[in-house]
Amino acid sequence: MIQARGITRTYQTHGAFTGAHAVPALRGVDFTLPDGGAVSFIGESGCGKTTLGKILTGLETFDGGELVVDGVELSGLSARARAKYFRRIQMIHQDPYSALNPTRTVEATLGDPLRMRAKEIGGDPGKWRERAAELLTLVGLEPAAVLPKYPHQLSGGQRQRVVIARALTVDPEVLIADEAVSMIDVSMRLGILSLLRDLRTRLGISLVFITHDVATARYVGDGGELHVIYRGEVVERGLTDDVILTPVHPYTQCLLSAVPIMRGLEEPGPDRMAPIRALDERTATPGCLFEPRCPFATQECALTHPTLVPLGGDGAGVGSAAVDVGDLGDGAHVHACLHPAARRVVGVEIGAASA
């Protein structure tokens, strides 16, 4: 179980002439990943979702908030003590072409971590071959055919399966998949996604799924929570289907509107919309971060910064909200909008009940 409370990360940059300025990548992200559960993060490029994935795997530090893994707060621990926890969390990278060492066969790629793991848990290091074959079978590859191969002899889909098998060598409890299928051939994509789903049900591995593609998040994040991130801040959160079917934050609605419609099979939602202008980080946003691009912004939005509140209240809370949304429990639908309104933006399957 992973709990994150108010994770912030700010990058300090120095321009040659512009002097130092701070770029906030994450502005206080909370989430809870139950054992065997799934959490998805969606947002456009630059929203901080990849930074979050790196923080969860220990590849990046955070400068505020706390990360609790199985009841232990990690930032208080030494680097050495922390490593043990981060080993339980493995990452599946976006690009299977650069994630594998081209000079090592699949056998070598899986062998080292397997022997290391065997020593760690007091198993028999000599048995690593059987374990490697077992893992490859689990991810849907034929061990005898794949083991002696180099990465360049495999297709993108096969490589991604090897990457997943490698992540599984250390018996992780959590997998972080950062745009794990965006570089995979379309006919192979669904195979990888259903493998991730399968690992959840068969091994009880929990999954953090980071993507800009809402449809794939819907496929793997079934039953889990979906977080919509905008400029480092979660603006809407809830059960995946709740957020996709009844989004209330205009940013979520813009993202969902942008999902292409399979014309002939689907009809666009009646309230389909787009941001009124492109993101310009230089515009100051003391109020709602999305205000300059929001089609429904009011004067209040430019001045007041909304915080997450449960759906059904009257507009988002301001400053110190009365309710701590972190205590609402799993699956509560929360949003950070002063004027939430449900809009039908998602495509509708033609022939489905048109009620």
Place this chain on the structure above:
Amino acid sequence: MSEVSVRSLTIEYQTSAGWLPAVADAWLDLRPGEITGLVGESGSGKSTLALALLNAVPAPGRIAAGTVELAGVGDVTRLTGKQLRKVRGGALGYVFQASQNSLNPLKTIGRQLLDLGRSHEVADLRALIARAKDLADRMGLDGDRVLDSYQHQLSGGMRQRVGIVFALVLNAKVLILDEPTTALDMLSQASVLDIVRKVHDENQLSTLIITHDIGAVSEIADRLAVMYGGRIVEDGPLLDVLRRPSHPYTRALIGATARIAGDVDAARALPGRPPDLTTVARVGCVFRDRCGFAVETCATVEPVLAAWEDGGRRRACHVEPSTVLSGASGTPAAVGEPA
């Protein structure tokens, strides 16, 4: 009357196993006012086919047979030297795959535009700049700012739009976009697609969009052609093809798309993996190994792309259309990928 007519085009690459066809006997028409989507996975030959429209197939490839007739110009595959350079970028506008990375990082967009004008011997460079600004403005860019920018100052979506400005600034009647939305996130993708539709309609272009993403192209295309293993296996009016896919591959591809509407569990992965130049079947149907409908003939006789219904639909399959449409043998639900 087609703007571009591709006739029995075959493109081969030289490999250690001899000359192998990357595109075999392709027939395709681009008509004015029509957006054609060419869908295929990596290695299906779709980018090679598009480059052949410019007669720009890179070595070790060659156009082995066939013609590309361009209205008012003639067969592009016969052109050489200066004539060919004039057609590229002149009558045929091409937006390259990853065009966001194909701009010169050392020159402003405006200077690169002037280079383009000079190499095409444009007499009035001022008018060229004015037209570029106008195009940029209509695509929701600030023309003045963009022309004075270096590529690193523009976002991915903006660079893609700059690519379209470059392709159209010399009044091309044909616009070819190779994977225009691949590196973009959802919001930029939606706005780029929107803009392509708009400039297409305003200029009555003949547009070809090459993509692996059947979802993105279905949003804006009028016709759809599906490529697999170097062959066009099905084409026709987009809505009709999506509603009633008559080739098992098209059917499986649509079924394997994770969608936002409908039943999540209805999606089915395709078994096997897409072929490449060296693994594609030499005899028989190129899709038969992954096909749930395959019959005996598929192993020995290659199906030809033939018209099968009114309304301009063509398919290359031995199995009866009604069988594929009803899905009698269904698509296999296998998740594994044989090595």
